[in-house]
Amino acid sequence: MVREGGFPPGTGAMLGRTALIPSSLSHYVKRPERRSKPGSVHKDDKEKNSRDNEPGDAAMRKLYLGVDVGSVSTNLVLMDGSGTVVADVYLLTRGRPIQAIQEGIRLLAAQGWDDAQVAGAGTTGSGRLLAGVIVGADVIKNEITAHAVAALEMVPDVRTVLEIGGQDSKIIIIRDGVVVDFAMNTVCAAGTGSFLDRQAARLNIPIEEFGALALKSNSPVRIAGRCAVFAESDMIHKQQVGYPVEDIVRGLCEALVRNYLNNVAKGKEILPPVVFQGGVACNVGMKRAFEEALGVEVMVPPYATVMGAIGAAILAKEATGATGRTRFRGFQVASVRYDTESFECEHCPNGCEIVCIKMEGQLLARWGSRCGRWDTVPEEQPVRREASG
Amino acid sequence: MKVTFPHMGYLWIPVSALLRKLGLDVVVPPPITRRTLSLGVQHAPEFACFPLKLNLGNFMEAYERGADTIIMAGGVGPCRFGYYAQVQQEILWDLGYKMKMVVLEPPKGHWWGLWKRIRWLIGERSVRDLWRALGFAWHKFVALDAIERAACWARPRAAAPRDVRRAVETAVRWVHEAETADQVREAREEGVSLVRSHAVRSLRDPLKVGIVGEIYTLLEPFANYRLEEKLGALGVEVDRSLYLSDWIRAHVVLDALRVSGEHEVKQAAQPYAPHFVGGHGQDTVGRTVLYARHGFDGVIQVMPFTCMPEIVAQSILPRVAHDYGIAVLTLIVDEHSADAGIQTRLEAFVDLLRRRRSKKKHDAVARAQAGK
Numbered sequence A: 001m002v003r004e005g006g007f008p009p010g011t012g013a014m015l016g017r018t019a020l021i022p023s024s025l026s027h028y029v030k031r032p033e034r035r036s037k038p039g040s041v042h043k044d045d046k047e048k049n050s051r052d053n054e055p056g057d058a059a060m061r062k063l064y065l066g067v068d069v070g071s072v073s074t075n076l077v078l079m080d081g082s083g084t085v086v087a088d089v090y091l092l093t094r095g096r097p098i099q100a101i102q103e104g105i106r107l108l109a110a111q112g113w114d115d116a117q118v119a120g121a122g123t124t125g126s127g128r129l130l131a132g133v134i135v136g137a138d139v140i141k142n143e144i145t146a147h148a149v150a151a152l153e154m155v156p157d158v159r160t161v162l163e164i165g166g167q168d169s170k171i172i173i174i175r176d177g178v179v180v181d182f183a184m185n186t187v188c189a190a191g192t193g194s195f196l197d198r199q200a201a202r203l204n205i206p207i208e209e210f211g212a213l214a215l216k217s218n219s220p221v222r223i224a225g226r227c228a229v230f231a232e233s234d235m236i237h238k239q240q241v242g243y244p245v246e247d248i249v250r251g252l253c254e255a256l257v258r259n260y261l262n263n264v265a266k267g268k269e270i271l272p273p274v275v276f277q278g279g280v281a282c283n284v285g286m287k288r289a290f291e292e293a294l295g296v297e298v299m300v301p302p303y304a305t306v307m308g309a310i311g312a313a314i315l316a317k318e319a320t321g322a323t324g325r326t327r328f329r330g331f332q333v334a335s336v337r338y339d340t341e342s343f344e345c346e347h348c349p350n351g352c353e354i355v356c357i358k359m360e361g362q363l364l365a366r367w368g369s370r371c372g373r374w375d376t377v378p379e380e381q382p383v384r385r386e387a388s389g
Numbered sequence B: 001m002k003v004t005f006p007h008m009g010y011l012w013i014p015v016s017a018l019l020r021k022l023g024l025d026v027v028v029p030p031p032i033t034r035r036t037l038s039l040g041v042q043h044a045p046e047f048a049c050f051p052l053k054l055n056l057g058n059f060m061e062a063y064e065r066g067a068d069t070i071i072m073a074g075g076v077g078p079c080r081f082g083y084y085a086q087v088q089q090e091i092l093w094d095l096g097y098k099m100k101m102v103v104l105e106p107p108k109g110h111w112w113g114l115w116k117r118i119r120w121l122i123g124e125r126s127v128r129d130l131w132r133a134l135g136f137a138w139h140k141f142v143a144l145d146a147i148e149r150a151a152c153w154a155r156p157r158a159a160a161p162r163d164v165r166r167a168v169e170t171a172v173r174w175v176h177e178a179e180t181a182d183q184v185r186e187a188r189e190e191g192v193s194l195v196r197s198h199a200v201r202s203l204r205d206p207l208k209v210g211i212v213g214e215i216y217t218l219l220e221p222f223a224n225y226r227l228e229e230k231l232g233a234l235g236v237e238v239d240r241s242l243y244l245s246d247w248i249r250a251h252v253v254l255d256a257l258r259v260s261g262e263h264e265v266k267q268a269a270q271p272y273a274p275h276f277v278g279g280h281g282q283d284t285v286g287r288t289v290l291y292a293r294h295g296f297d298g299v300i301q302v303m304p305f306t307c308m309p310e311i312v313a314q315s316i317l318p319r320v321a322h323d324y325g326i327a328v329l330t331l332i333v334d335e336h337s338a339d340a341g342i343q344t345r346l347e348a349f350v351d352l353l354r355r356r357r358s359k360k361k362h363d364a365v366a367r368a369q370a371g372k
């Protein structure tokens, strides 16, 4: 998994952090400036981490695994009982979620954690069901709840969560520690990190420099941000007319923020404290654009890009608290053979695509039917159209 | 002449019963599937409402089965529904589908025109025959609604969501097959108890969610991505604000007598939406208020993308939510909606309701302790 640009798509701009990607582990990106919580353990900088996070030292510490599988990125974290993240991994999903999950588990295992320590596992994201089946999750949660739980852990009095990831964006309104409203945009491409990545590539700017460049601008260009297609053609136009690139970049950040506020956040009461998370939150240009548009301080938590996984880990801790037992299959899931097969059901013109997950050839789970027909193992075998994995 | 009509939930059962009793040759369009949708999407103008596209798909699939005449309801008010029939007629003709469209307007305006069309449809049958057939169809409406209500109650209490779905399918088939009013009654009673028999878990105080919104997306499970089943599977007891018979009662029967059927709803909406906004925008607001007053945990508004009356309602609902402290989720559906996205929103909404409830309980306990 060699990444061309140095940063995963969908992270928006991992500003000015090019140097931080260890060449040995170019799969994932580390974030610097761990502010409140100790850093994650990466092979090449273990000695820099506090003793607490040495797998060996804390052999008997209970850990919770959180897995967030989205269409763009797959994130994993290990969190201890006190809510401290001890390891995190950020990978690209690349349309192969199973491989991404296994690779993530392998990377965690390589850091020396062992099964006995994992007291619970939780999954979230659009691939939560799949991830849950594969790792053996104690809790499988939607990404809105997971993100809210993580934000509340980091900033207990948070009242607004802005989240822009690679594949979607959401807003979560929290009052007195409880989610009271939310909205989510999965359709409009102009509101996601992937859009920023594309534009950065078009302007020939490494995505990691994008945010800093935006900060240099004094007179942003106004770019039509209603829709990804318009924004793109408008940007090209402005570029041809000869506007300075930093002004265009800042204009893009502002357009994205405007788009977000007009679509995702429409009709929501945005009150501080405001937490901004998701891959795009690392882009300082975006943070600044939000602050200007909202007129309040916007906080970006230290693990902004893996908040979904953190939320899943916290929920896993809650879910296993009562019984003390976990369904986690252990780190060896990284080396088990999982296959997915899919076929098109031909029993009615809906033509549902049914997905079967197999572990070492044995059927683990199956879903995808609108009518529930395939939710259990039937006697008859369907006509198999395609098989993959 | 072979007549067909668009699908909307179980509407096809009473309507086909009515038409058959009147001696018409009926072609029921095949159940809505992805194929229906893609036919509609392919041939309807892109900006057309989602229901129009599905209707069009129904007609095309019915045409394949030999239908040549379409019976459509008309609409009133500023909403686009009033133009559905004309738009669809033109599209069908352009495609070379030789289908005749008979539009039955709700009897607000031209009685004579309506009567002429009905006369044309039923030919030599007497008014008494028509009346009898209507009565028979009405029994079916009532029976189907009772079954759907029972399903909403049984789903959160069932061992597996599939059980209730199968029971509903069976019960609905009984209603469809019933040939006399007595048989319909029997089918209703047995159907309801069959559905209810799957409620094996006892729930003391399940989460309660009311569903409001645009009528077609409320009534057609394909259009709302099986919203009620999804909520039921999440352990929620659903109350749908509108059932087929309610709609007929309020809009066809009572409107004809110039009586407003939903006085309570209109009154509840009064402080927020005093004007008639077309479609059921005002009902949506009024029903949300009523659900809040009845202590429901949340309300879900479901509507097609770009549905004007519901957009108006959507903009008003935050105020209702605020005033009554009820959670409201708006689900906008069209051919681009993804099942997974809807599932995610619903799960998050149910989490929200659960956490809110436990917080309320917690706060009440805290208050009680502070009071001591």
Ligand code: SF4
Pocket (backbone or CB within 6 Å): A345, A346, A347, A348, A349, A350, A351, A352, A368, A369, A370, A371, A372, A373, A374
């Ligand atoms: S799974 Fe069910 S709904 Fe889907 S194609 Fe097969 S029979 Fe039809």
Ligand code: SF4
Pocket (backbone or CB within 6 Å): B049, B050, B051, B079, B080, B081, B082, B214, B278, B279, B280, B304, B306, B307, B308, B309, B310
């Ligand atoms: S009520 Fe909404 S969906 Fe129906 S015709 Fe009017 S605008 Fe379209």
